[in-house]
Amino acid sequence: MIGKAAHIHGAAAGRGSRRYLASMSREERSDITNAIWLCANHADLIDGDEVTYSADDLRAMKREHEDNIRVIQRNAIVTGESISDLVAIGPDIVFTGEFLGVENDAWSLRLHHFVDGDVQSLITFIERYEQTSAIDRYVLVNVLGDGRALKGPPSMARETAGAYIVRCPVLPSANRIRAADLPKSWALSDSHDLTVKDGNWAAVSGLDALPQQIKTCLSHQRGESPFHRDFGTRLADYYRLLSDSPWLCRYLKLEVIRLAAVPYSKLGFDGEYTPLQCIERVYGVEILADAPTSNWLPIRVDLDVKGLGRWHHELSICVPPEPIKRPSIDDLLAGPVT
Numbered sequence: 001m002i003g004k005a006a007h008i009h010g011a012a013a014g015r016g017s018r019r020y021l022a023s024m025s026r027e028e029r030s031d032i033t034n035a036i037w038l039c040a041n042h043a044d045l046i047d048g049d050e051v052t053y054s055a056d057d058l059r060a061m062k063r064e065h066e067d068n069i070r071v072i073q074r075n076a077i078v079t080g081e082s083i084s085d086l087v088a089i090g091p092d093i094v095f096t097g098e099f100l101g102v103e104n105d106a107w108s109l110r111l112h113h114f115v116d117g118d119v120q121s122l123i124t125f126i127e128r129y130e131q132t133s134a135i136d137r138y139v140l141v142n143v144l145g146d147g148r149a150l151k152g153p154p155s156m157a158r159e160t161a162g163a164y165i166v167r168c169p170v171l172p173s174a175n176r177i178r179a180a181d182l183p184k185s186w187a188l189s190d191s192h193d194l195t196v197k198d199g200n201w202a203a204v205s206g207l208d209a210l211p212q213q214i215k216t217c218l219s220h221q222r223g224e225s226p227f228h229r230d231f232g233t234r235l236a237d238y239y240r241l242l243s244d245s246p247w248l249c250r251y252l253k254l255e256v257i258r259l260a261a262v263p264y265s266k267l268g269f270d271g272e273y274t275p276l277q278c279i280e281r282v283y284g285v286e287i288l289a290d291a292p293t294s295n296w297l298p299i300r301v302d303l304d305v306k307g308l309g310r311w312h313h314e315l316s317i318c319v320p321p322e323p324i325k326r327p328s329i330d331d332l333l334a335g336p337v338t
Contacts, residue, residue: 004043008034008058018050019058033244036062066246084112085142086250089154089168090125090132091234093117094254099141100165105151105172107139111164115247122156122166129153135230138262139168140254145282145304147261148173174263178307179278182209188216192296192316210278211313214301217259217275219318231275233259236319239297252285256301278306292319 010017011029028034036058038046046053087097087109094116100108114121129137129152139154140147148170155167187202189195195202204212222232235255242248260279263272281304288298296316305311 002040004038004040006036006038006043006046008036008055008062016047018047018053019055021055031244069246086115086254087111087142088138088140088147088254088258089122089166090136090138093121093125094251097166099143105170107141107148107168107170109139109141109166109168110159111156111166119164122154126153126155133230135262135264138258139170140257140261142250142253142257145253145257146173146280147257149262174261174272174274176274176278176280176306179210179305180206180307182206182213182278185209185212185216188212192318207308210305210308210311211315214276214279214303214313215315215317218256221318221320231264235317239292239319240321243291249285249287252287252299253282256285257282260303278308280304280306283310288314295320 007029008019009024009029010020013020013022024034046058084096084098086094087099088094093114095114096112098110098112100110102108125132129150134149137150138147139150148168150168151171152169154169156164157167158164182205184203184205187195187197187204218233218235220232221236222234223229224232233255235252238248238251238255242251256276256279259275260282261274263274265272283302283304284300285302286300288300291297295318297319298314298316300312300314302310302312
């Protein structure tokens with residue numbers, strides 16, 4: 001590890017503090033937007049030369065590098081290159097790693113660095129696998145744009161070089177429907193309201209319903225429904241935690257993969273379904289604005305759609321500034337408090 005986290009504007013006034021800006025607040029100085037990750041040599045170089053390396057120059061270098069990395073990550077599936085990207089095992093373990101291959105219905109991964117959780121968290125997940133909710137037993141691999149429900153607990157072994165190899169027994173790919181077979185739903189306007197046509201509520205289905213299906217699914221917050229507490233996304237949570245971080249789009253992609261690949265049981269019926277229903281692979285998720293407008297954040301999705309192929313689309317998802325607290329079924333049955 002030779003990296004150093006450097007300040008763009010110095011953290012404190014005084015001798016040796018480069019590009020110090022007195023008008024910045026303490027919070028602004030410690031924010032991720034005032035940081036740049038460098039090798040040790042270049043960290044020392046910019047701390048010794050604020051003329052050549054101005055704050056604007058450093059921000060431009062950081063922005064250019066992050067944009068280049070985003071392009072590399074988006075194109076990884078097409079090029080077939082071995083690239084370290086995020087992997088999730090269950091909801092609480094995320095690490096950077098490589099996908100090594102498939103053997104005997106198991107995915108093998110090389111673990112590089114933990115982003116969420118640690119070795120002990122992974123051991124605990126393995127030991128308590130049988131007590132874990134079925135909907136939280138999964139593995140998601142960003143570089144594949146795909147994921148699977150787990151068939152059994154993962155295993156891990158340490159390589160001679162020090163890295164861990166994680167082996168995940170997986171179930172077959174979940175069934176998807178063709179986009180042309182998406183069921184009928186009420187049509188929503190650009191302002192996210194129900195629409196009326198010829199005096200009746202308008203409806204959409206099939207390919208016409210595809211953008212709306214993705215938008216409503218990605219906007220449904222986990223815990224929002226009193227009837228299915230585990231259904232929904234963590235996209236708003238990730239946005240609140242990781243806004244202005246280069247990790248954000250990679251976390252959003254993981255979550256879209258989960259909704260595309262990990263099946264839920266149908267309440268009151270036999271069978272399973274994936275929330276996104278017809279999405280077979282997630283190539284990329286890109287944020288198109290610096291901040292939401294009235295809680296709606298524009299994004300661009302790059303997806304493989306069953307019966308349609310590769311499909312790009314711009315849409316908006318709801319990212320409320322605070323977690324939504326919904327009533328339980330007992331609360332609903334009890335009626336309003338008087």
